[in-house]
Amino acid sequence: MSVAHTLVTILGALLVGFSAYSVFTKAEYVVGPLAEYGVPRAWWTWLGLAKAAGALGLLVGLVVPAVGYAAAVGIVLYFLGAVITVVRARAYAHIPFPLIYLAPVAASLVLGLAA
Template sequence: MVACRIPAGRGSGRCRNRGEPRETGFSAGSVRTWLGVAKAAGAVGLLLGLAVLAVGAAAAVGLVLYFAGAVVDVLRARAYAHVAFPLVYAAPVVASLALTG
């Protein structure tokens, strides 16, 4: 449930353009909205994965790729102090992926 809660909360904040630093990463409004939708869809997929294991595994893989891209984005922006944040958010998702496989 923790693995679902983190992307869902962060995804909804990104869709409303709140709670995210605007000076690093994707700051365009439409891109931020789509990234929020992707994060929220991953959270819904993890919840559905409680019933259908393959859906949960696919959602977890998608979220792991999303957070890996976030790490690359932070490194490209040279905001090294912020690298830990996507890793912390990805940890429960990686744990849920490890438990499904």
């Protein structure tokens, strides 16, 4: 495991964990767009839990790599789904936001598999 992999993984976990926290606290900059995109309010807690589990899985993956790989794949799929949701809502200016969370997690996965 390289230093770059460790740092990128921690960064990804922090970003995804912050995203989960933002959903749990119903931060307007997160829940406003969710409502605008048509994501049912009943899903918000589950989406936050998925993000929190993914962030924790990334950190556990520093010790148990298979868990980290699974978490990274799950988070990448989650945020690809977020990109699709944004596109379907025709909020094209918002596309970069899920990509900000996706990028370090994808990089973590690539670095982990390359090691």
